[in-house]
Every structure is written in structure tokens, then in C-alpha cells.
């Protein structure tokens with residue numbers, strides 16, 4: 236079974252690509268994460284978790300989903316992490332998670348997709364994003380071949396600072412930087428409520444038809460990128476920056492119906 240968490244569509248795209256090519260079941264974890272419902276799932280095929288990379292680590296919401304969930308059937312667990320460039324030294328945490336769940340760690344496949352973190356970066360334009368996605372499909376194809384042969388993904392190549400980035404820097408990032416207080420809606424907000432519905436942590440509610448942010452933000456970028464009138468900003472960091480959303484996966488026959 237392929238499970239995914241996705242804020243701006245990259246991980247969803249990769250999960251749908253894998254489900255289509257692997258002919259496997261697919262589950263969006265949004266409901267469980269948003270409502271704090273522990274998963275009770277069964278799969279005879281290996282588990283494949285697809286998710287974004289957040290500060291060189293697995294997103295905390297996904298980590299919690301795995302820790303609290305009950306997964307019966309197959310004991311094999313693969314991770315696919317979409318990223319703007321690299322996943323750092325994420326493997327020790329993933330191995331540890333597998334051990335806690337009584338699962339066999341089968342590796343992590345980093346898949347470079349357009350970077351959605353518009354607080355720090357400017358997302359690529361549409362043509363660049365398309366090229367990045369085409370390369371990502373080649374990486375997914377390689378990952379699929381490993382899985383079909385029953386092999387683990389090869390270890391991720393590490394660089395000297397990766398341990399620091401996935402450890403101390405990640406902890407400081409959540410503690411000091413990941414806050415919602417700089418989010419605001421401009422007067423162009425039409426009060427549609429989409430931001431409230433798409434937040435995976437239920438961190439937004441509308442007051443007098445305007446969004447109000449709470450304190451459980453994970454900086455996923457769903458609210459800011461999915462607002463239909465681009466009314467949301469994060470301080471000055473996102474002004475005049477293009478928003479990013481991955482287009483839906485169209486299926487192998489490109490008809491939009493899948494195969």
C-alpha cells in the first residue's frame with residue numbers, strides 16, 4: 236500500500252505515479268493527520284510512505300502518524316521523500332521508526348521535485364518545474380525497479396554537515412522558525428474558506444470571513460499556495476513570489492483517467 240502526505244502536490248504526484256505503475260492501493264493520510272485519528276491499516280504488499288522533506292527530516296506530522304498507527308500484514312517499509320534538493324541524514328530516524336513498529340527498513344528514495352518553501356526560496360517557473368518532474372519520474376522508475384525486485388533502496392550518500400542539519404538544525408528550525416504568526420490575509424481575500432479546509436493540522440479558522448492562524452503550524456505551504464486569489468502572505472518573505480502547486484498526475488495514458 237502506498238500512503239502519502241502532501242501539501243502542495245509533489246508527494247501526491249509521486250505517490251499516484253507509484254500506485255499507477257506498481258498497481259498498488261493508495262491512501263491519502265490527510266484525514267488521519269487532520270483529525271488526529273490513529274490509522275488501522277492492513278496491506279499484503281510492502282508499505283511505501285511518500286512525503287515531503289522538512290528541514291532534512293521526515294515531517295513531524297507523518298512521524299506521529301506512523302508512531303500512532305497500526306499497520307498489519309507486510310512488515311516491509313519503504314520511504315519516498317520528495318525534496319527541493321536533498322534529504323540530509325534522515326536515515327537513522329527512519330530506521331528507528333521501523334524498529335519501533337516492528338517493520339523492516341527498506342531504505343529511502345530521495346526524489347527531487349520543485350521546492351515549495353517559498354518563505355526561503357522562489358519556486359521554479361512552469362517550464363523548469365516540468366523538467367524537474369520529468370527527471371523525478373526517472374528516479375521513481377528506478378525506485379520501482381528496486382521494489383519490484385524485492386531489493387532495498389541503496390543508502391543515501393551523506394555529506395559532512397548532514398548529521399548536524401537533520402539533528403540540531405532541524406530541532407532549532409521547529410523551535411524558533413516554524414510559527415504561523417507572520418501569516419496574514421490581504422484585503423483581496425474573498426472569504427472562501429479554502430485555506431481552512433486545506434490545512435492538514437486544522438490550524439486555520441475563519442472569523443468574519445477572514446482566516447485566523449493558530450499555533451500548530453508546520454509551514455507546509457498549503458494555505459498560501461492554494462488560496463485561489465493569492466491573498467495570503469508570510470510577512471514580507473512571500474511578496475511578489477509566484478505560488479507553487481504541482482499539477483495533478485495524469486496517468487500513463489495522459490488522459491487524466493489513469494490506466
Ligand SMILES: Cc1cc2nc3c(=O)[nH]c(=O)nc-3n(C[C@H](O)[C@H](O)[C@H](O)COP(=O)(O)O)c2cc1C
Nearest residue numbers: 242243244245246287288290291318319320321351
Ligand atoms: C517547511 C519546509 C521545509 C523544507 N525543507 C527541505 C529540506 O530540508 N530539503 C529539501 O530538499 N527540500 C525541503 N523542502 C522542500 C519540500 O520538501 C519539497 O518541495 C516537497 O516536494 C514538497 O512536497 P509537497 O508538494 O508534497 O508538499 C522544504 C519545504 C518546506 C515547506
Ligand code: SF4
Nearest residue numbers: 424425427428430462
Ligand atoms: S483561501 Fe484565500 S480567499 Fe479563501 S478565505 Fe483563505 S485567504 Fe481568503
Ligand code: SF4
Nearest residue numbers: 434452453455456458
Ligand atoms: S497554517 Fe498553512 S502553512 Fe501552517 S500547517 Fe496550516 S496550511 Fe500549512
